[in-house]
Amino acid sequence: MSVEVYYDDDADLGLIQAKKVAVIGYGSQGHAHALSLRDSGVDVVIGLPEGSKSRPKAEEQGLRVVTPAQAAAEADVIMVLAPDTAQRALYTESIAPNLAPGKAIFFGHGFNIRYGLIKPPAEVDVAMVAPKGPGHLVRRQYSDGKGVPCLVAVEQDASGNALALALAYAKGIGGTRAGAIRTTFTEETETDLFGEQAVLCGGAAALVQTGFEVLTEAGYAPEVAYFECLHELKLIVDLMYEGGIAKMRYSISDTAEYGDLSRGHRIIDSRVKDEMRKILGEIQSGEFAREWVAEDEAGRPNFTKWQAEGAAHPIEETGKKLRGMMSWVDRPITETA
Numbered sequence: 154m155s156v157e158v159y160y161d162d163d164a165d166l167g168l169i170q171a172k173k174v175a176v177i178g179y180g181s182q183g184h185a186h187a188l189s190l191r192d193s194g195v196d197v198v199i200g201l202p203e204g205s206k207s208r209p210k211a212e213e214q215g216l217r218v219v220t221p222a223q224a225a226a227e228a229d230v231i232m233v234l235a236p237d238t239a240q241r242a243l244y245t246e247s248i249a250p251n252l253a254p255g256k257a258i259f260f261g262h263g264f265n266i267r268y269g270l271i272k273p274p275a276e277v278d279v280a281m282v283a284p285k286g287p288g289h290l291v292r293r294q295y296s297d298g299k300g301v302p303c304l305v306a307v308e309q310d311a312s313g314n315a316l317a318l319a320l321a322y323a324k325g326i327g328g329t330r331a332g333a334i335r336t337t338f339t340e341e342t343e344t345d346l347f348g349e350q351a352v353l354c355g356g357a358a359a360l361v362q363t364g365f366e367v368l369t370e371a372g373y374a375p376e377v378a379y380f381e382c383l384h385e386l387k388l389i390v391d392l393m394y395e396g397g398i399a400k401m402r403y404s405i406s407d408t409a410e411y412g413d414l415s416r417g418h419r420i421i422d423s424r425v426k427d428e429m430r431k432i433l434g435e436i437q438s439g440e441f442a443r444e445w446v447a448e449d450e451a452g453r454p455n456f457t458k459w460q461a462e463g464a465a466h467p468i469e470e471t472g473k474k475l476r477g478m479m480s481w482v483d484r485p486i487t488e489t490a
């Protein structure tokens with residue numbers, strides 16, 4: 154099945170330059186969208202609650218900041234980049250009362266639309282521009298004249314022009330320099346959640362911690378275990394990123410490649426694959442969304458406990474010490490806003 158991909162020549166920046174855009178939220182994605190849109194000649198206003206700790210940062214970067222309700226009232230296009238769990242109340246209290254026919258509401262992730270937590274009226278466009286990378290990389294790539302590929306989707310096309318507007322927005326943040334892939338809210342939400350749970354965040358973190366535990370429990374030095382299970386993962390992933398698994402296998406030793414080919418599927422075996430299917434089922438059925446919304450509404454008791462347990466894992470202490478010895482380890486991209 155082939156996907157539609159749009160590039161700069163397929164997008165008319167003038168469409169978004171003719172609109173006023175409210176970016177609600179000024180975190181990882183919000184700062185990247187707002188600054189890049191502004192640098193693309195778009196009239197941008199930031200919506201943040203009074204007392205938000207992001208306010209000084211946005212103001213220092215020369216942006217006008219008002220409340221989310223005022224930003225939504227002023228704007229033609231409202232991009233919602235607050236945390237997913239805050240979006241439903243934000244929508245009900247500040248955005249819905251300020252929607253009118255002809256306006257558009259945009260998202261960076263489809264969670265609230267996919268699971269029916271936000272139901273915009275039929276007279277507004279509902280679209281998504283979701284960069285496939287962390288916000289700080291989105292901004293850095295834009296500033297370097299490049300872009301991070303993004304997904305675009307239209308849930309509701311009241312104006313008949315929603316896709317063109319979404320592509321114009323994607324161009325304004327550099328997305329169509331790299332390519333904007335057409336998808337749906339459902340596909341983006343379900344694959345994004347699956348990817349972060351099973352592979353990128355949940356799967357990878359558990360793999361690293363478990364490998365570290367096996368080596369240290371067997372008496373090997375934590376420092377050596379850290380290098381083997383975490384530090385070198387970047388070198389391996391960089392090779393995959395550049396040329397797929399094939400390039401990684403080309404680059405490693407034959408001994409490593411034989412170990413990879415003969416042992417990898419003993420780790421990620423049919424039980425793990427079945428569990429991945431189960432996780433996908435929980436995402437598709439809405440079970441995960443209901444659980445996460447309930448957890449958030451209860452004050453995040455499990456989230457907080459698991460976060461603290463993760464932070465206390467011995468690999469963190471070892472890593473902190475070792476990274477202090479590695480002058481070549483760049484400042485993390487999460488610290489460059």
Ligand SMILES: NC(=O)C1=CN([C@@H]2O[C@H](COP(=O)(O)OP(=O)(O)OC[C@H]3O[C@@H](n4cnc5c(N)ncnc54)[C@H](OP(=O)(O)O)[C@@H]3O)[C@@H](O)[C@H]2O)C=CC1
Nearest residue numbers: 178179180181182205206207234235236239261262287288
């Ligand atoms: N992180 C990423 O790279 C990616 C994120 N996304 C999606 O982008 C969206 C934003 O996520 P992300 O950038 O990570 O969010 P962050 O947590 O980095 O930032 C959230 C921002 O929203 C503000 N905020 C919090 N509550 C409200 C509220 N009630 N009203 C208005 N603003 C509020 C925060 O202010 P304060 O400083 O006061 O807390 C902060 O500025 C989500 O939908 C996410 O799924 C999509 C792709 C990648």
Ligand SMILES: CC[C@](O)(C(C)=O)C(=O)O
Nearest residue numbers: 285286287345349353354
């Ligand atoms: C992989 C995590 C992510 O989905 C992302 C940066 O794309 C997120 O929600 O932060």
Ligand SMILES: [Mg+2]
Nearest residue numbers: 285286345349
């Ligand atoms: Mg993602």
Ligand SMILES: [Mg+2]
Nearest residue numbers: 262345346349
């Ligand atoms: Mg995500």
